Amino acid sequence: MTMNRRNFLAAAAASMAAAPAFAQSGATNWPNQPIRMIVPFAPGGASDFTARLIQPGLSEFLKQNVVVENRGGAAGNLGMDAAARAAPDGYTVFLGNVGTLAINPSMFKDLTVKPERDFQPVSLVVTTPGLFIAHPSFPPNNVKEFIDYVKKQPPGAINFASPGSGSLNRLEMENFAREAGLQMTHIPYKGGAGPAVTDVLAGHVPTMFVTISSAIQHVRSGRLKAYGITTFERSPQLPDVPTMSEQGFNKKGSSSWQGLCVPAKTPRPIVEKLHAGIQHALSDATVRKRLEDGGVYPMNSKSSEEFATFMKEETERWGEIIRLTGAQPD
Amino acid sequence: MDQLLNNIGFGLDVALNPANLLYCFVGTLLGTMIGVLPGLGPVATISVLLPLTFSLEPQAAMIMLAGIYYGAQYGGSTTAILINLPGESSSVITALDGYQMARQGRAGAALATAGISSFLAGTVATVIIAVAAPPLAEVALKFGPADYCALMLFGLVTAVVLANGSVLKAIGMILLGLLLGCIGIDVNSSVPRYTFGIPEFGDGIEFAIIAMGIFGIGETLANLSRSSEERGYIRSYDRLMPSLADLKAMLPPALRGTALGSTLGVLPGGGPVLAAFSAYSLEKKISKTPDRFGRGAIEGVAAPEAANNAAAQTSFIPLLTLGFPSSAVMALMIGALMMQGIHPGPELLTKNPALFWGLIASMWVGNLMLIVLNLPLVGMWAKLLTVPYRYLYPAILAVTCIGVYSINKNWFDVMVAGVFGLLGFVFYRLRCEPAPLLLGFILGPMIEENLRRTLLITKGDYSVFVTRPISLTFLLLTVALLVVTFLPSIRTAREKAFQE
Structure with a gap:
C-alpha cells in the first residue's frame, strides 16, 4: 500500500514535470515550492511550540515558505504515518519526538510505520528535561523521603499521574519505581500534560513526571514542589532542583526531545540543506531565548548521522525499559 | 472597590489604545466569520494565526485571539x-428553537435575541472575571474526578428533559450517543474500541462532524423529501428587531443562562457546549409551557446563547489566574503566550497587569463591537432566507463538506459526515430528536474517563461519590431531577391502571 502510493505519487509528479528522473533532478533546484512540516500533535502543545518557533528561521534559510501542518491523533502515530507515506522529495518534513520516533515502535505492536526504516533522520532540534513534581501537601520532601514514604504504604497505594499510557513521563516514573523498588498506581490522563498537571496542582493525584515547561511556573510560585530533574545536568531555570542522577537514579539522564526527519530515500543534498537550515533557525537569539524561557533547549545534531545514532540508542533504551517495567498499554 | 475601578480603568486604557482596538476588531470580525462557516472553528483559526501573533505585543495578540474565540460564539x-x-x-x-422561529418568519427576532443575549452575557461575564477570577479558579481546582463524574451524570439526566416527544426515544438516542462516544482508543488500556481497524477512528469521531452530518446534511435531505409547500419556506419575514414583549421574554432566560454559563465555563471540560445544553434544559424544565420548546420558543434561543458566550469568557479564568487550560482553545492561548515568552501562572496578574486587565477590558469592548457589527447584519442575513431552496441547498451541502474537510484536512471525515447525514434523515423520519444523542456523545466519554480515574485513585472504592460534598450534591440533584421527571408519568400510569 505504502509503496504503491509512493510510486503513484512519484509517477504523477514525474509525468507532470515531464522529467524522466524527477527525484534526482529535483534535488538541485530544491526547494521551488512550499515545504510542509508535519507536527503529529495538536496546536498549542510542546511540538507545535517548537515548530512555530523554528519555522521563520527555516523558511528564511531555504528561501521558501515552511508551512506547519498539525496532524494530531493516536499518540502522534497518524501524523507520523502521513509523513512516512509522503513522497521523498524534500517537500514533506516531519517534526517527531521521543514518543513517536523512539517509544511508540515498542509501545504499539501494530504500528505500520517503522521510524528506522521509513525515515531519514535530519537533526535533533530541542530537548526538554522532565521534572519529578508533587503537590506541596504530599509529605516527602526529596527523593529519599519519597522512597521511604511509598515503601511504608501498602503496595500500589500511592498514585501517580501521566499524560498518557504510552507517554515518556509515564515511563520515567515506571523506570524510577523499578530502580527504587516501588509499587505505585498509574493514573493516565489525555489531552496533553495540562489536565494531569491540573489534578496534581489540585492535589487529587499526589505526584508525576512532566516536561519542565508544563510545570516550571507552578514550581516557582510554590504550588508544586520538585524532587528532581531528569536530565544529566541541572536546569538554569531551576538551579536548586537536583538531578535524578545526582540522587542515584536515571543515571543516563532522559529528556523529551524533538527532531526533524524526512521520508527515507530523500536525496542526500536535501537532507544536508535541511540540516543546515535547522542550525540556522536555532542560531537566532530571540528564538533561543523564547525556547529557553519555556524550559526547552535548542540542540541541533552535528550531523544527520549523529541524530540517526541517537534515535537508534533511544529506541533501544525505551524498548528495554518498556520490557523491564511491563509498561505495555494492553 | 476603588481598587477594582482603578484596575478596570487601567484595563480600558490598554484595550482602547488604537492598535489594540484594531486587533480587537480584527479578532471579533474574524471570529464572527469563522463562526458563520460550519466546521472551521476557533481552534483551527487560532492555530493558523498563532505564527502571526509572534511579532505582536502580548496584549494585542491575546486581545485578538480572545476576540476570535468569543466572536465565534x-x-x-x-x-x-x-x-x-x-x-x-x-x-x-x-x-432547535432558533430555526423554528426563522421558519415562522421570525428570523430577525431570533438573530437579534441571540445577539442581545450574548452581549448581556458578555458584559456580566467580564464583570465576573474582573471581580472574582482568583476565587473562582480555586473552586475549579476543588473539582476532582469523582465530582466531574457526578456533574456529568447530572448533565446526562438533563438530556432526557431536552426531548420534546417520547421519553423512550430520547433515552434511546442518549444510549446511541453514549455508544458513539465509546469509539476510539481507550485511555487506560489503549485498546481500540469500535474502530474497525480504521486509524482515523483512533481518537473517536469529532463532535463537529457528527453535528454537521446530522444537522447540515440530514436536515437538507429531510427538506428535500418534503414538497416546497410543505417545506413552508419563508418568503417574507416580519419586523427585524424583537418587540418589547420579546425583550421582556428573553431577559430572565438570558440572565439564568449567563449564570449557568459563567459557572460551567470555569470548570475544565465544561465549556460553551455543555453550558448551552444545560441552559436550554433548565429553561425547559422551569417553563410553565415546556411544549413550546422546539417549536420556536424565544427562551430556547436566549438562554443557550447567553450561556455559551458567558462560558467562552469565563473559561479564561483558570488560564489567567492559575495558568492551567480548561479547554483546547485555552491550551492554544497558553501556547500563544509561551511564544511571547510569558508563562501564565498565578504571577501573571502581578507581573503583567497590562495583559491581564487589558484582556478583560477588551472582552467587554469586543462584545460591544460584536453587537454593533451583528445587529445591522440581521437584515442581510434574514434576506438570505428568501433565496429559493433549490439554490440554497447545494450551497449548504458544499459549505458543510468544506467545513468538515477543514477540521482535519481528511476526506474520510467528509464520508463520515455523509453517513451521519443519512442517519439524521432516518432520525427525522422516525421522529427521534438528535439533541439527546449529541449530549450523550459529549458526556459519555467524560463520565467514563472520570469514573475510571476516580476508581483507580480510590482503588475501587465507590464511597468517594457520597463522601465528597460536591459529588454528593450533584448525585442528589440527579436523583431529584429523575423523580421530578418520572413521578408525574408514574402517577398517571397508576391512575389509568386504577380506572381499568
Missing part, C-alpha cells in the same frame, strides 16, 4: 437559526 448562531446548520458546536442547541 456569536457567529455560530447565525447559520444555526437561518438554515439549521450550527456554525459552532456550541450553537447546536440554538438551532
Whole structure:
C-alpha cells in the first residue's frame, strides 16, 4: 500500500514535470515550492511550540515558505504515518519526538510505520528535561523521603499521574519505581500534560513526571514542589532542583526531545540543506531565548548521522525499559 | 472597590489604545466569520494565526485571539437559526428553537435575541472575571474526578428533559450517543474500541462532524423529501428587531443562562457546549409551557446563547489566574503566550497587569463591537432566507463538506459526515430528536474517563461519590431531577391502571 502510493505519487509528479528522473533532478533546484512540516500533535502543545518557533528561521534559510501542518491523533502515530507515506522529495518534513520516533515502535505492536526504516533522520532540534513534581501537601520532601514514604504504604497505594499510557513521563516514573523498588498506581490522563498537571496542582493525584515547561511556573510560585530533574545536568531555570542522577537514579539522564526527519530515500543534498537550515533557525537569539524561557533547549545534531545514532540508542533504551517495567498499554 | 475601578480603568486604557482596538476588531470580525462557516472553528483559526501573533505585543495578540474565540460564539448562531446548520458546536442547541422561529418568519427576532443575549452575557461575564477570577479558579481546582463524574451524570439526566416527544426515544438516542462516544482508543488500556481497524477512528469521531452530518446534511435531505409547500419556506419575514414583549421574554432566560454559563465555563471540560445544553434544559424544565420548546420558543434561543458566550469568557479564568487550560482553545492561548515568552501562572496578574486587565477590558469592548457589527447584519442575513431552496441547498451541502474537510484536512471525515447525514434523515423520519444523542456523545466519554480515574485513585472504592460534598450534591440533584421527571408519568400510569 505504502509503496504503491509512493510510486503513484512519484509517477504523477514525474509525468507532470515531464522529467524522466524527477527525484534526482529535483534535488538541485530544491526547494521551488512550499515545504510542509508535519507536527503529529495538536496546536498549542510542546511540538507545535517548537515548530512555530523554528519555522521563520527555516523558511528564511531555504528561501521558501515552511508551512506547519498539525496532524494530531493516536499518540502522534497518524501524523507520523502521513509523513512516512509522503513522497521523498524534500517537500514533506516531519517534526517527531521521543514518543513517536523512539517509544511508540515498542509501545504499539501494530504500528505500520517503522521510524528506522521509513525515515531519514535530519537533526535533533530541542530537548526538554522532565521534572519529578508533587503537590506541596504530599509529605516527602526529596527523593529519599519519597522512597521511604511509598515503601511504608501498602503496595500500589500511592498514585501517580501521566499524560498518557504510552507517554515518556509515564515511563520515567515506571523506570524510577523499578530502580527504587516501588509499587505505585498509574493514573493516565489525555489531552496533553495540562489536565494531569491540573489534578496534581489540585492535589487529587499526589505526584508525576512532566516536561519542565508544563510545570516550571507552578514550581516557582510554590504550588508544586520538585524532587528532581531528569536530565544529566541541572536546569538554569531551576538551579536548586537536583538531578535524578545526582540522587542515584536515571543515571543516563532522559529528556523529551524533538527532531526533524524526512521520508527515507530523500536525496542526500536535501537532507544536508535541511540540516543546515535547522542550525540556522536555532542560531537566532530571540528564538533561543523564547525556547529557553519555556524550559526547552535548542540542540541541533552535528550531523544527520549523529541524530540517526541517537534515535537508534533511544529506541533501544525505551524498548528495554518498556520490557523491564511491563509498561505495555494492553 | 476603588481598587477594582482603578484596575478596570487601567484595563480600558490598554484595550482602547488604537492598535489594540484594531486587533480587537480584527479578532471579533474574524471570529464572527469563522463562526458563520460550519466546521472551521476557533481552534483551527487560532492555530493558523498563532505564527502571526509572534511579532505582536502580548496584549494585542491575546486581545485578538480572545476576540476570535468569543466572536465565534456569536457567529455560530447565525447559520444555526437561518438554515439549521450550527456554525459552532456550541450553537447546536440554538438551532432547535432558533430555526423554528426563522421558519415562522421570525428570523430577525431570533438573530437579534441571540445577539442581545450574548452581549448581556458578555458584559456580566467580564464583570465576573474582573471581580472574582482568583476565587473562582480555586473552586475549579476543588473539582476532582469523582465530582466531574457526578456533574456529568447530572448533565446526562438533563438530556432526557431536552426531548420534546417520547421519553423512550430520547433515552434511546442518549444510549446511541453514549455508544458513539465509546469509539476510539481507550485511555487506560489503549485498546481500540469500535474502530474497525480504521486509524482515523483512533481518537473517536469529532463532535463537529457528527453535528454537521446530522444537522447540515440530514436536515437538507429531510427538506428535500418534503414538497416546497410543505417545506413552508419563508418568503417574507416580519419586523427585524424583537418587540418589547420579546425583550421582556428573553431577559430572565438570558440572565439564568449567563449564570449557568459563567459557572460551567470555569470548570475544565465544561465549556460553551455543555453550558448551552444545560441552559436550554433548565429553561425547559422551569417553563410553565415546556411544549413550546422546539417549536420556536424565544427562551430556547436566549438562554443557550447567553450561556455559551458567558462560558467562552469565563473559561479564561483558570488560564489567567492559575495558568492551567480548561479547554483546547485555552491550551492554544497558553501556547500563544509561551511564544511571547510569558508563562501564565498565578504571577501573571502581578507581573503583567497590562495583559491581564487589558484582556478583560477588551472582552467587554469586543462584545460591544460584536453587537454593533451583528445587529445591522440581521437584515442581510434574514434576506438570505428568501433565496429559493433549490439554490440554497447545494450551497449548504458544499459549505458543510468544506467545513468538515477543514477540521482535519481528511476526506474520510467528509464520508463520515455523509453517513451521519443519512442517519439524521432516518432520525427525522422516525421522529427521534438528535439533541439527546449529541449530549450523550459529549458526556459519555467524560463520565467514563472520570469514573475510571476516580476508581483507580480510590482503588475501587465507590464511597468517594457520597463522601465528597460536591459529588454528593450533584448525585442528589440527579436523583431529584429523575423523580421530578418520572413521578408525574408514574402517577398517571397508576391512575389509568386504577380506572381499568
